[in-house]
Every structure is written in C-alpha cells, then in structure tokens.
Amino acid sequence: MMNKLKYIVLGLLFCFTVNISAQQFALKTNGLMWGALMPNVGGEVVFGERFSFDLSAFGGYKPYKMDAKLFGLNPEVKYWFSGRPMVRHYIGLAFLGVSYDMKFKEKQFDGKAGGAGLSFGYSWLLSERLNLEISAGFGAVFFRQRRLYSSDNTTDYEIFSKKKENSTGVKLMPTKIALSISYIIR
Amino acid sequence: MNQNKKKISVYAFKVLFLAVIAFLAGAIASYAQVPINVEGKIFIQTENEKGEDETKPVAPEDVMLYYFDSYSEALSKADELRADLNAFINWEFVQKETVELDGSFVVYDALTGGGLLACGTAIGSQPVTLRLSARDGEEEVRIILKSEGVTLQGVTISGQSQAVGADPPVPEQFGNVIFIKDANISIPSHIGKTSARLVICPFVYNHDRKDTAHYRAPRVYAGKEFYMSQKRHVGFDEKKDPLFGYTVSYDFDEKNHKYVWSDTVVCPNATENFQVLGRYYFEDYLGVYKEDSIILTSRYKRRPMRFLQYDFAAYELDPNEYRDVPKTEKREGSEDISLSFVIGKAELDMNDPNNEVELKKLEDKIYGLVNDKGSLLRRIEISSVSSPDGSYALNYNLSVKRLAFAQKLVKSKIPAKKLIGVTDLTDPRKSARVAKWTELADILYADTLEAEPILKDSLVSVAGKIYDIAKQYSNHDMQSARISRLPEYNSLIKRYLPRLRSMKFEYTAQVHRALTTEEIMEKYNDYKAKGIKEMDFKPYEYWHLFQMVKDTFELENLYRLAYKSSLAYYRGTVSDKILYLAANNLARSYISRDTFDIQVLKPLINEKVQGVNVPRKTVDGQPYVVNKLEIVANQLLMCLKKDDYENAGKYAKMLKSRQNEDERIKQLVAVTYCLRGYYRVTQNLPEEEKKERLEFFDTVCKTSPMNEVVMYLAMNSTSYNNEAINLLSDMPYDNPLVQYLKAVAYGRMGDTGFNDAMMALKTCFMLDSKYVGIASTDGDIPEDLYKSALELYEIDKELMELSGGY
Numbered sequence: 001m002m003n004k005l006k007y008i009v010l011g012l013l014f015c016f017t018v019n020i021s022a023q024q025f026a027l028k029t030n031g032l033m034w035g036a037l038m039p040n041v042g043g044e045v046v047f048g049e050r051f052s053f054d055l056s057a058f059g060g061y062k063p064y065k066m067d068a069k070l071f072g073l074n075p076e077v078k079y080w081f082s083g084r085p086m087v088r089h090y091i092g093l094a095f096l097g098v099s100y101d102m103k104f105k106e107k108q109f110d111g112k113a114g115g116a117g118l119s120f121g122y123s124w125l126l127s128e129r130l131n132l133e134i135s136a137g138f139g140a141v142f143f144r145q146r147r148l149y150s151s152d153n154t155t156d157y158e159i160f161s162k163k164k165e166n167s168t169g170v171k172l173m174p175t176k177i178a179l180s181i182s183y184i185i186r
Numbered sequence: 187m188n189q190n191k192k193k194i195s196v197y198a199f200k201v202l203f204l205a206v207i208a209f210l211a212g213a214i215a216s217y218a219q220v221p222i223n224v225e226g227k228i229f230i231q232t233e234n235e236k237g238e239d240e241t242k243p244v245a246p247e248d249v250m251l252y253y254f255d256s257y258s259e260a261l262s263k264a265d266e267l268r269a270d271l272n273a274f275i276n277w278e279f280v281q282k283e284t285v286e287l288d289g290s291f292v293v294y295d296a297l298t299g300g301g302l303l304a305c306g307t308a309i310g311s312q313p314v315t316l317r318l319s320a321r322d323g324e325e326e327v328r329i330i331l332k333s334e335g336v337t338l339q340g341v342t343i344s345g346q347s348q349a350v351g352a353d354p355p356v357p358e359q360f361g362n363v364i365f366i367k368d369a370n371i372s373i374p375s376h377i378g379k380t381s382a383r384l385v386i387c388p389f390v391y392n393h394d395r396k397d398t399a400h401y402r403a404p405r406v407y408a409g410k411e412f413y414m415s416q417k418r419h420v421g422f423d424e425k426k427d428p429l430f431g432y433t434v435s436y437d438f439d440e441k442n443h444k445y446v447w448s449d450t451v452v453c454p455n456a457t458e459n460f461q462v463l464g465r466y467y468f469e470d471y472l473g474v475y476k477e478d479s480i481i482l483t484s485r486y487k488r489r490p491m492r493f494l495q496y497d498f499a500a501y502e503l504d505p506n507e508y509r510d511v512p513k514t515e516k517r518e519g520s521e522d523i524s525l526s527f528v529i530g531k532a533e534l535d536m537n538d539p540n541n542e543v544e545l546k547k548l549e550d551k552i553y554g555l556v557n558d559k560g561s562l563l564r565r566i567e568i569s570s571v572s573s574p575d576g577s578y579a580l581n582y583n584l585s586v587k588r589l590a591f592a593q594k595l596v597k598s599k600i601p602a603k604k605l606i607g608v609t610d611l612t613d614p615r616k617s618a619r620v621a622k623w624t625e626l627a628d629i630l631y632a633d634t635l636e637a638e639p640i641l642k643d644s645l646v647s648v649a650g651k652i653y654d655i656a657k658q659y660s661n662h663d664m665q666s667a668r669i670s671r672l673p674e675y676n677s678l679i680k681r682y683l684p685r686l687r688s689m690k691f692e693y694t695a696q697v698h699r700a701l702t703t704e705e706i707m708e709k710y711n712d713y714k715a716k717g718i719k720e721m722d723f724k725p726y727e728y729w730h731l732f733q734m735v736k737d738t739f740e741l742e743n744l745y746r747l748a749y750k751s752s753l754a755y756y757r758g759t760v761s762d763k764i765l766y767l768a769a770n771n772l773a774r775s776y777i778s779r780d781t782f783d784i785q786v787l788k789p790l791i792n793e794k795v796q797g798v799n800v801p802r803k804t805v806d807g808q809p810y811v812v813n814k815l816e817i818v819a820n821q822l823l824m825c826l827k828k829d830d831y832e833n834a835g836k837y838a839k840m841l842k843s844r845q846n847e848d849e850r851i852k853q854l855v856a857v858t859y860c861l862r863g864y865y866r867v868t869q870n871l872p873e874e875e876k877k878e879r880l881e882f883f884d885t886v887c888k889t890s891p892m893n894e895v896v897m898y899l900a901m902n903s904t905s906y907n908n909e910a911i912n913l914l915s916d917m918p919y920d921n922p923l924v925q926y927l928k929a930v931a932y933g934r935m936g937d938t939g940f941n942d943a944m945m946a947l948k949t950c951f952m953l954d955s956k957y958v959g960i961a962s963t964d965g966d967i968p969e970d971l972y973k974s975a976l977e978l979y980e981i982d983k984e985l986m987e988l989s990g991g992y
Contacts, residue, residue, distance in 0.1 A: 024419070083470070083472040084381070086418070087411065125410075127414070
C-alpha cells in the first residue's frame with residue numbers, strides 16, 4: 001500500500017512539473033508538523049485570479065520515540081478573497097489521506113483514513129517571494145483500520161495472510177492545522 | 187450496511203452544520219456588540235452670497251440627533267423622517283441626544299452595530315444615518331449636513347473621520363507659479379490598506395472661468411503589499427502599468443495616517459484665480475473601491491510680491507553700431523502712361539493737355555534712369571491694352587501701331603550707348619493686346635462694392651449680361667456686336683471702356699549707389715500715399731527711416747516691417763545688424779506702451795549660452811557677440827510685464843554675470859529673483875546661495891521704502907513683521923497701500939492686532955475700493971478680518987453718502 005501511495009505522489013508531482021510553466025508555483029512546509037517531528041513538503045500552484053491548489057505530503061517514523069509510522073497527503077483547493085492568490089484571506093476545501101500504523105496505550109491501530117473539510121487561512125507577504133501562512137481546517141474523516149490490543153494474537157486476524165480490518169468509522173476532526181512558510185519559485 | 191449508511195449521513199449532516207458555524211465564526215469579522223463612547227460634532231454646509239460652500243457648526247435648535255441600538259432601526263426611522271419631518275413626534279422610547287452650542291455631542295454607552303440618526307429641522311436637510319463599529323475612535327466624529335441634502339462629507343464610522351482629506355495650506359504665489367508646501371493628505375485607517383494604492387489626480391481649476399486649466403501628473407501612494415504581490419504575477423511588467431512611474435515612496439506617518447505633499451504649479455497666467463483640486467481613487471487587487479474629490483490647496487493665496495514696485499526703462503542699442511552698409515542692388519519699377527491718341531490712328535492727340543504732362547513724366551523717368559550716376563539700365567518693356575469695343579482685328583492692329591509709336595518715342599529719349607545690353611521686346615505684336623469683354627464685366631462687378639445702391643443693381647445686371655454673351659459667343663466680334671446692342675451700352679458700358687485701355691512702361695535698372703535720405707523718404711512717402719502696407723526697403727534704408735520718421739505709431743510699424751523682412755535671413759552673426767536694431771526698437775516700443783511680445787526678441791537669444799555679450803567669431807574670423815545685454819534685458823522686462831516669472835528667471839540668470847557692472851542691471855536681476863521667491867534664506871541652503879539671496883533681498887529693499895516694507899512682510903516672520911509696522915507708521919496715512927500692508931502686518935499678530943488690522947483695512951477700502959476685491963482672495967487677510975473690515979466699510983460708506991460725503 002505504501003508503495004502505491006508513493007507512486008501516486010510521484011505521479012502527481014510529475015504532473016505539476018509539466019504544468020509549472022503556466023502558473024505561479026510555490027514550495028512550502030508546515031512548521032507545526034516539523035514540531036511534531038513529521039517532515040513535510042508541499043507545493044502550491046495558482047490558477048486563475050482567485051484560486052490555488054495546494055498539495056502537501058507528510059510522514060513520520062517513530063516521532064518522539066512513539067511507536068508510530070504514518071504517511072499522508074493533504075490536498076487543498078483555496079479561494080482567495082483579496083483577488084490575488086497567496087495574499088491575505090482564503091477559504092478552502094481541504095482533503096486528507098493518511099496511512100498509519102501506531103501503537104498507543106496498549107492498543108495498536110493500523111489502517112487508512114481519508115476525509116474532507118472546510119479550511120480557512122491567512123497569508124502574510126514577508127517579501128516578494130516569501131509568505132507566512134496560517135490555516136486550519138475541520139471536517140469529517142472516514143477510517144478503516146485494524147485495532148488490536150498488544151496482547152492479541154495477531155495471526156487470528158489474518159486470513160490467508162491478509163490483514164483484516166476490524167474497525168471503521170467517521171470522526172469529526174481537524175483536517176488541517178498549519179503554520180507554513182512558502183517560497184514562491186515563480 | 188444500512189446502519190453504516192445511516193451513520194455516514196448523520197455524520198455528514200453534522201459536518202455541514204459545523205462548517206456553517208465555522209464559516210460564520212471564522213475569518214469573517216464578528217458583529218457582536220461592544221459598548222463605546224462616541225464624541226463628535228455636527229456641521230452644516232450652506233452657500234454664502236458669493237455662491238461658495240461654507241461650513242460652520244450647527245446650532246442645537248437646528249438639528250435632531252438620535253441613537254439606536256441597531257442600525258436597521260436607525261435606517262427605518264430615517265425613512266420615516268424623509269416622508270414626514272414631524273414623524274419624530276410619535277416616536278416613543280427613542281433616545282434623543284443633546285447637541286451643545288458649538289455643535290458637539292457625546293453618546294455614552296453606545297453599542298457597536300448601533301446607529302446614529304441626524305437630521306436638520308428648519309434648514310430642511312436630509313436625515314443622515316451612521317453605523318457604529320467596534321474600532322476605537324480617537325478622532326472626533328464629524329457629521330456634515332448639507333442644506334440641499336444629498337451627499338455627506340465626513341460621515342463617520344466608529345469615531346473616525348471617513349473621508350480622505352487634505353489639510354489645504356494657504357499656498358504662496360509668485361507670478362504665475364503657486365508653491366504648495368506640506369499639504370497633509372490624511373488617510374483614514376479603515377479606508378487605506380497595505381494591499382491597496384491611493385491614486386491622487388490633481389488638476390488646476392480656474393475660478394474666474396469656471397473651468398479646468400490643466401491636469402497635473404498623478405501621485406500614487408502604494409501600500410507595502412500592493413506592488414510586492416503584483417510583481418509575483420507571471421509576466422507582470424511594471425513598465426506597462428501607466429501609473430507605476432508616478433509612485434512616490436514618501437514615508438507614511440502611521441500615527442497620524444497622512445502623507446505630506448509639496449509641489450510647484452505653473453498656472454497659465456498670474457492674474458486669474460487658480461486652485462489645485464483633485465480626485466482620489468483607492469484601488470486594490472479587485473479594482474477601485476473608493477473615489478471622491480479632494481481640495482489640495484486653499485482658494486486664497488499669499489502673494490507677498492504683489493505690491494512690489496518697479497519701473498525699469500527699456501535698454502537702447504546704439505544705432506551707429508548697427509548701421510548697415512548699402513549694397514549694389516537691382517531695381518525694378520514701372521510707370522503707367524496715359525496717352526491719348528487720335529481716334530483710329532497711331533498719332534498722339536495734341537489737343538489733349540494731359541498728353542504733355544504724361545510725356546514729361548515719362549521723359550523725366552527715363553532721364554533719371556539713364557543719366558543717374560551709378561545706374562545701369564538693363565531692361566525696358568512697353569505694353570499696351572486696347573478696349574474691346576468693335577472689331578478685334580482692327581483694335582489689335584491699332585494697338586500694335588500705337589505701341590510701336592510709344593516704343594519709338596521712348597527709345598528716342600535714350601542715348602544709343604545706354605541701350606547697349608538692354609533687353610526689350612521690340613516686337614510690339616507681342617506686347618499689344620485687346621482687352622476681353624469679360625474683363626469689363628469684372629470691373630463692373632468690382633465697382634459694385636463701392637457703388638450706390640441704385641447703381642449697384644445695374645452694374646450687376648450688365649455684368650451678368652456680358653458674361654452670358656461671352657459664354658454664348660466665343661468670337662470677339664460677335665460678342666462686340668451683341669454687347670453694343672444692349673440698352674445700357676451708351677449709358678453705362680461706354681463710360682467704362684477707357685479703363686480697359688492702358689499703356690505701361692516697365693524697366694529694370696542696376697543701382698550702384700545708396701539712395702540718399704531724401705530719396706528714401708520720398709520712397710516711404712510714396713508707399714504711404716499709395717496705401718501700400720507691405721513696404722519694401724533695404725536694411726540701410728530702414729536704418730535711415732528709423733532716424734527720420736518721428737511718429738511713434740509709424741516708427742513701430744517700420745520696426746515691425748524691418749524685423750519681419752530681416753528675420754527670414756537671420757544667421758545669428760554679425761550680418762544681422764538691422765534685425766537686432768529693429769527687434770530691440772520694437773521691444774522698446776512695446777515696453778514704453780506697457781505691453782509685451784516675448785516672441786520678438788526670442789530668436790535673438792541663445793538660451794543654451796549662459797551669460798550676456800558672450801564673444802564669438804565667424805568662420806572667417808569676424809567677431810560678434812551672442813546674447814546682447816540690451817536684448818536680454820528688454821526680454822526680461824517684457825517677461826516681467828507678462829508676469830511670466832519662470833522665463834524671467836532664465837534671463838535674469840544670464841544677466842547675473844554683469845550685475846556688478848551696472849546698478850540698473852543689478853536692481854533688475856534682484857527684483858526678478860525676489861519676484862520668484864528667491865529671497866528667503868533657510869538653513870539647508872549652501873553658504874553661497876544664502877549670501878546671494880540676502881544680497882537680492884537687500885538690493886530690493888534699497889530701491890524704495892515701500893519695497894522695503896513689502897520685502898519685510900514677504901519674510902513672514904515676527905521680527906520682520908514688527909520692522910514693517912515700524913516703517914509703515916512713518917508713511918503717509920492716506921496711501922491705501924500703506925493701510926493695506928498695515929492690515930496684513932497687524933493681522934499676523936492674531937487677536938492682539940485684530941482691531942488695528944480691521945481699522946487699517948477699513949481705511950484702505952475707504953481710500954480705494956479696488957482693494958476690496960484684492961483682499962477677498964488674499965491669503966494674508968484672514969476671512970474674519972476681511973468680513974469685519976468690509977462690514978465697517980459699508981457702514982461708513984453709507985453714512986458718508988447720507989451726509990453728502992462729509
């Protein structure tokens with residue numbers, strides 16, 4: 001699954017490299033995620049007078065010595081009120097897709113989640129090429145996971161060597177929280 | 187599965203609901219009500235007797251002010267008042283606010299989101315509503331009610347003034363140039379933003395003609411973010427933005443929310459009343475979101491040099507230095523000879539006494555041509571025209587014979603050796619012709635202009651008939667036959683036929699000597715007698731005429747003719763003597779008549795060369811000067827008469843190098859620089875310039891006591907003001923200018939000098955009422971002073987009239 005995700009991300013990035021010549025393009029990274037020891041990088045492409053598309057990828061491997069692995073994507077479509085993309089207020093539609101495998105208080109969660117929600121943000125112009133952006137999104141996230149206790153015999157949940165999900169649901173939760181710095185390449 | 191679907195739909199609904207709540211509680215500003223105290227003032231704007239807008243605080247009895255907790259209620263109450271001004275009588279539980287005597291008010295514990303409603307009572311203005319918002323109000327709230335009641339200025343939001351306003355200073359005007367210093371343009375913080383730019387388009391308005399004189403370059407003040415984000419646009423080229431080049435990067439005073447604007451405005455003239463107004467536009471990424479008009483300068487101007495007195499005589503060139511050398515020239519001329527012949531023959535009619543006179547005239551002319559020393563006859567030609575009546579062939583032959591007779595006669599008067607080399611048309615057949623009937627018709631038509639009305643119709647009628655006949659018959663003889671049968675032939679046509687007959691004697695001679703002064707004068711008188719306006723004289727002839735002719739009007743005309751004819755050959759070197767003399771004399775004539783034409787001397791001044799009497803040499807080594815001092819000085823004088831101080835400054839700069847050689851030049855230069863405002867000394871000037879300005883100031887002060895007062899007042903400082911008052915106290919009381927300047931000086935002392943200023947101004951008006959108009963637009967006379975003095979003047983005038991002038 002992880003391999004599939006990697007190929008999807010690479011494919012999307014490849015698409016962006018083809019389209020960059022026509023649009024404003026910025027590279028960005030979320031400081032809050034770095035704070036959570038989750039390296040992340042994203043790109044934002046402007047299209048039209050008021051719209052931009054943001055795609056960020058993040059991942060984490062045992063941050064703060066937690067037994068956790070995750071990889072996710074955060075696409076977002078933004079509408080800029082000021083009439084100039086990447087300047088001042090925006091409202092957006094944020095999506096979230098994440099694959100995770102973590103242990104927390106004797107429980108293990110291994111699965112995938114995906115969701116969407118509304119997001120809001122504000123972008124400050126620090127210089128001609130540098131922006132500081134703050135944003136937050138909230139929405140519904142659907143998950144499918146295998147939830148186990150650490151004492152569980154995991155083989156009981158494997159049939160024909162395939163892992164079986166035993167837990168699904170929808171949660172209302174933040175789809176995005178970011179304090180990002182972005183650099184406009186062109 | 188169904189349960190899962192139900193769960194999903196419930197959750198989806200919850201998400202949607204929360205999204206709506208988040209949207210409302212998110213980045214959009216909250217409208218929760220917060221209590222504030224609102225302080226403000228209400229003004230009323232009306233038109234005074236001059237038709238100008240006048241704003242003053244409203245009286246409490248003339249206005250109603252209400253507060254409402256919600257703005258929508260304020261709006262609905264406003265609608266009620268529009269429908270019926272007395273609607274407020276039925277309002278219950280509506281909070282009425284107190285307005286003080288000076289128009290001020292305070293609303294305690296108002297809520298943001300609430301509304302104020304103001305409406306005039308007896309003055310009939312439209313009600314005005316204001317929404318209060320949550321911003322802190324540090325500035326006074328201003329409400330201005332207009333008596334016509336359409337739009338408002340200064341409608342307030344949350345205790346801040348709304349409109350962009352300039353604090354229009356009273357500018358100084360020197361000649362036709364207005365100097366604007368430190369006009370503060372206030373930007374309310376809720377209008378401006380860093381992602382917008384303010385574009386101000388100033389224009390100069392002529393109050394006398396009620397028209398725009400010209401537009402000035404716009405000024406653009408851009409928010410920090412505006413251009414930064416624009417430059418991010420792919421393909422953005424700032425050079426293609428027409429406004430980008432006008433962006434000014436002055437510091438914005440954040441605390442006071444203002445830009446400071448200074449400018450120098452050149453007006454079309456110095457006499458009419460100009461004011462600098464403007465339109466401003468706030469533009470963000472989405473377009474213009476606010477625009478309005480703005481006053482950038484006060485209509486009243488200080489003109490400190492208005493009363494400076496100077497009278498400089500024009501500068502004269504020494505005529506002997508500009509005497510032109512006469513040259514060999516070719517002369518052409520002609521004489522009309524009126525000889526009468528025996529009818530049908532080529533013999534002179536000796537019974538006609540006129541023939542003798544004409545022959546004598548011809549003889550004298552020929553004698554002069556052939557016997558004059560230095561004169562060489564080159565060509566003679568005699569032509570003859572006979573009248574068209576009768577047969578063409580007969581008339582033509584007769585004309586040829588008569589012409590041959592005349593040629594023989596003329597040649598007999600000329601010695602043979604003088605005829606050597608002379609060209610002439612000896613074949614009379616080529617020089618003789620018969621006039622056409624249409625030529626007679628042309629004469630008839632021409633005469634209708636001066637003919638009496640009774641005769642006019644006949645002339646037109648006959649001319650028409652002749653044209654018709656000429657058109658109908660191409661053969662001359664047929665035409666003659668038809669025309670001779672016209673009823674008007676004997677009574678009218680025959681009388682005109684002699685005018686078609688003519689004989690002309692033309693000649694060309696080379697004259698190797700200058701004409702004498704008598705001959706020149708004779709030639710001039712000849713031109714005058716014939717009414718010829720375009721006189722043709724050679725340069726040396728003009729020179730002599732300048733010395734001989736005494737009438738100033740005629741002289742000016744001669745100067746103008748000489749100037750025009752020699753300007754075409756202007757080379758800018760030593761050979762342009764008569765041009766310089768004529769141009770300078772013409773300029774002197776204008777100056778003496780207190781008029782001007784700065785185009786006359788302009789071609790003779792090379793503005794690229796600094797200084798006067800700059801020596802130069804021609805290619806063959808002949809010396810000459812560029813920018814003759816007298817020419818430049820006269821040009822400067824004419825610029826001063828025109829109040830064109832900009833150009834006057836250029837010429838004064840040229841003369842500066844010679845000011846120490848000539849006291850008059852020194853004064854002229856000093857007066858010019860002072861008229862341009864170049865007398866004030868400020869700390870930031872270089873030492874040399876400070877010294878120079880002081881010198882100009884001192885020089886002008888020394889020209890006369892009145893000028894000293896004017897200069898002291900022009901300094902606009904307390905110490906100089908006091909000095910001026912001291913000087914004025916020794917000057918004659920009955921001089922209206924003295925009284926006016928006293929009013930200016932005392933008026934600057936504020937309240938302590940107000941009474942003295944008022945009395946002085948009133949006395950000035952009594953002595954000369956023209957100062958009433960001058961004071962009305964003078965920035966040095968405050969409005970209240972002017973009004974008080976005018977009131978007193980009118981009372982005194984009335985009393986004087988009643989008492990019969992005693």
